[in-house]
Amino acid sequence: MRLLLLGVPLVIALVGPWLVPDDLVRGAPFADSGLLGTDFVGRDVWHQVLLGGQxxxxxxxxxxxxxxxxxxxxxxxxxxxxxxxxxxxxxxxxxxxxxxxxxxxxxxxxxxxxxxxxxxxxxxxxxxxxxxxxxxxxxxxxxxxxxxxxxxxxxxxxxxxxxxxxxxxxxxxxxxxxxxxxxxxxxxxxxxxxxxVPPDASDWALMVDRNRSGLFLNPWAVLAPALLIVMLAVGLNLIIDRILKRAHHDRS
Structure with a gap:
């Protein structure tokens, strides 16, 4: 569970930009097209998630x-x-x-x-x-x-x-x-x-702010980046606690 919490956002943040196609297109704002719908300016939320953590x-x-x-x-x-x-x-x-x-x-x-x-x-x-x-x-x-x-x-x-x-x-x-x-x-x-940061930058925290007006239209535009930030913080602390406990037991 610890590795999952830390690994998922880390992999998305570090590898995600390499997985995004060059020819990005925009659709209607807060539409349900694509894996996670679109954001406030019609960009694919999944693509923005891949770009926004690095x-x-x-x-x-x-x-x-x-x-x-x-x-x-x-x-x-x-x-x-x-x-x-x-x-x-x-x-x-x-x-x-x-x-x-x-x-x-x-x-x-x-x-x-x-x-x-x-x-x-x-x-x-x-x-x-x-x-x-x-x-x-x-x-x-x-x-x-x-x-x-x-x-x-x-x-x-x-x-x-x-x-x-x-x-x-x-x-x-x-x-x-x-x-x-x-x-x-x-x-x-x-x-x-x-x-x-530019108002339309691909950034997890900025996604939460810019897309909150459409929370009930496409909640994933807010929830996906917010969950990744929380997973990264919680997973990191759990991993460090685990390492310290193991080191303590080894010394004992």
Whole structure:
């Protein structure tokens, strides 16, 4: 069930665009022609479903992965630096956290050029990830093994990347599932509101918004993309929970 929930939307998102014919035609809005009928401008809903997930999935994965790369380095540097450097690194992130994420996303996405959505979502996730990494690193840094490495003259990279980072892998993996789901919802929210995307773009979240006026005429135009977004988020978290439980049992 977990693999099905995650696999169906992933396959559709990544492989779907290759399955859509080049000669797309339009019919009447919200008609029952085709597999899932037509949308608000007469396009085949099934074709739009095949086209609409790739950008959402790739943007969420790239933004979350990039945020973790930057946030991990930032948090480790703050945790292992002198107090003044720690303060200088973390206080700007505290200011950034005070701004509501959706408000920041909408404002910046409206002003930023096309293609900047990945960087905006990275910016939103960065403070939380850096603070989480810093908190974990501070706790792990007091362990006897780390003190022994310092006494042996090990450099920062060997301590931070060789011992501290692997020790917090399970915590970060748990957070990554929630964070990736958050990225999906943030990107979907922006698309739903039509910020930074063309009004007739092939996008799952935008399909939900643009076709809601015809919900009772062709419900699949709204339900199909909405179900795929939910399946992707739920399936991802179930898979990560399963992996973490298996890892815990193996260590026990």
């Amino acid at each position: 950008a959402l999935v790739l943007t969420a994965v790239l933004a979350t992965g990039g945020a973790y790369l930057l946030g991990a380095v930032w948090g480790l540097a703050a945790a292992t630096a002198p107090r003044m450097v720690d303060e200088a690194l973390m206080r700007p992130l505290d200011v950034l956290m005070a701004v509501p994420s959706l408000l920041l996303l909408l404002v910046v996405a409206t002003l930023a050029p096309d293609g900047a959505l990945v960087w905006i979502v990275m910016l939103i996730h960065l403070p939380d990830i850096a603070r989480l990494v810093r908190a974990c690193a501070l706790e792990i840094g007091t362990r006897p093994a780390v003190e022994a490495m310092r006494l042996q003259g090990e450099n920062w990279w060997r301590i931070a990347a060789g011992f501290v980072a692997p020790s917090m892998a399970r915590v970060l993996a748990t957070d990554a599932g929630t964070r990736l789901t958050g990225s999906l919802y943030l990107i979907a929210a922006v698309s739903f509101l039509g910020v930074g």
